[in-house]
Amino acid sequence: MGSEAIIVFFLAGVVLVTGANFLSNLISPKSDSDAKRAPYESGMTTIGPTWVQFKVGYYLFAILFLVFDVEIAFLVPWAVAYKGIGAIAFVEVLIFLFILGLGLLYAWKKGALKWK
Amino acid sequence: MERILFYILALIMIGFALASVMSRRMLRSVIYLLFVLCAVAGVYFMMDYNFLAAIQLTIYAGGIIVLIIFSVLLVHHIEMRMEIARPTRQLLTALACSLGLAAFLSVIYTYDFQVSGPGPGTEVSVIGAKLLDYGEGGFILPFEVISVLLLAAMVGAIVIAKGTKLSENKNEVK
Numbered sequence: 001m002g003s004e005a006i007i008v009f010f011l012a013g014v015v016l017v018t019g020a021n022f023l024s025n026l027i028s029p030k031s032d033s034d035a036k037r038a039p040y041e042s043g044m045t046t047i048g049p050t051w052v053q054f055k056v057g058y059y060l061f062a063i064l065f066l067v068f069d070v071e072i073a074f075l076v077p078w079a080v081a082y083k084g085i086g087a088i089a090f091v092e093v094l095i096f097l098f099i100l101g102l103g104l105l106y107a108w109k110k111g112a113l114k115w116k
Numbered sequence: 117m118e119r120i121l122f123y124i125l126a127l128i129m130i131g132f133a134l135a136s137v138m139s140r141r142m143l144r145s146v147i148y149l150l151f152v153l154c155a156v157a158g159v160y161f162m163m164d165y166n167f168l169a170a171i172q173l174t175i176y177a178g179g180i181i182v183l184i185i186f187s188v189l190l191v192h193h194i195e196m197r198m199e200i201a202r203p204t205r206q207l208l209t210a211l212a213c214s215l216g217l218a219a220f221l222s223v224i225y226t227y228d229f230q231v232s233g234p235g236p237g238t239e240v241s242v243i244g245a246k247l248l249d250y251g252e253g254g255f256i257l258p259f260e261v262i263s264v265l266l267l268a269a270m271v272g273a274i275v276i277a278k279g280t281k282l283s284e285n286k287n288e289v290k
Contacts, residue, residue: 003117054189062186063273066179081244089248099263103270112274
């Protein structure tokens with residue numbers, strides 16, 4: 001295995017990033033003022049704290065994404081092995097997708113796919 | 117060379133795992149955990165488990181971390197830092213952890229591991245063929261049961277997320 005190449009690549013990455021930061025830090029002109037340190041929100045000062053509680057909708061979408069992410073993880077080996085097995089593999093994956101489709105139907109019916 | 121690579125990965129894993137546990141800000145802990153999961157994927161690549169490494173990167177480093185970030189952002193007072201535990205509690209925790217580590221290591225070191233012969237291979241095509249095999253030693257039943265598990269996870273998540281919304285609305289009405 002070309003683990004030497006990986007180590008060289010890793011070291012090159014570290015040297016390039018730190019080198020670029022170090023050089024730009026060395027060369028760039030420095031100025032400091034209060035306005036530079038102010039937090040901004042599209043050019044305006046923020047109203048209230050910047051840490052806000054997110055909506056539940058994000059969480060729901062993340063979990064739906066995760067479920068279908070796992071599904072894809074199982075579909076990839078199926079797709080690779082499909083040619084060697086043939087029609088039975090197709091039926092097997094149809095059952096798999098049908099059961100997951102029920103879940104999608106449930107999410108649809110419950111309005112989980114709507115952004116409120 | 118392989119050994120150096122392994123130690124680099126182990127160092128990244130241990131360092132960021134410690135940082136994740138010891139950080140007092142929740143969001144930073146999650147990001148440290150992301151680095152740990154990426155390093156685990158690196159170890160999988162070293163062992164030639166390419167498919168498992170890809171899954172580790174897409175599902176753990178991609179999906180799970182996004183999920184944890186969203187659930188952290190759902191917390192009310194996210195800007196708060198974790199409080200430092202009392203010294204007695206710290207001592208007790210350290211004692212319990214070292215006891216657990218001692219038990220773990222003693223089991224690992226006393227067990228007589230046997231070197232097994234080469235397995236059926238870790239290529240994606242081999243995994244897929246095994247997964248769809250309905251004969252002896254095939255994994256078609258787990259493959260179909262996984263879809264039921266995913267369905268249950270999806271329904272459960274929707275019920276929980278929608279349920280909290282409903283109760284919040286009720287509280288507002290009162």
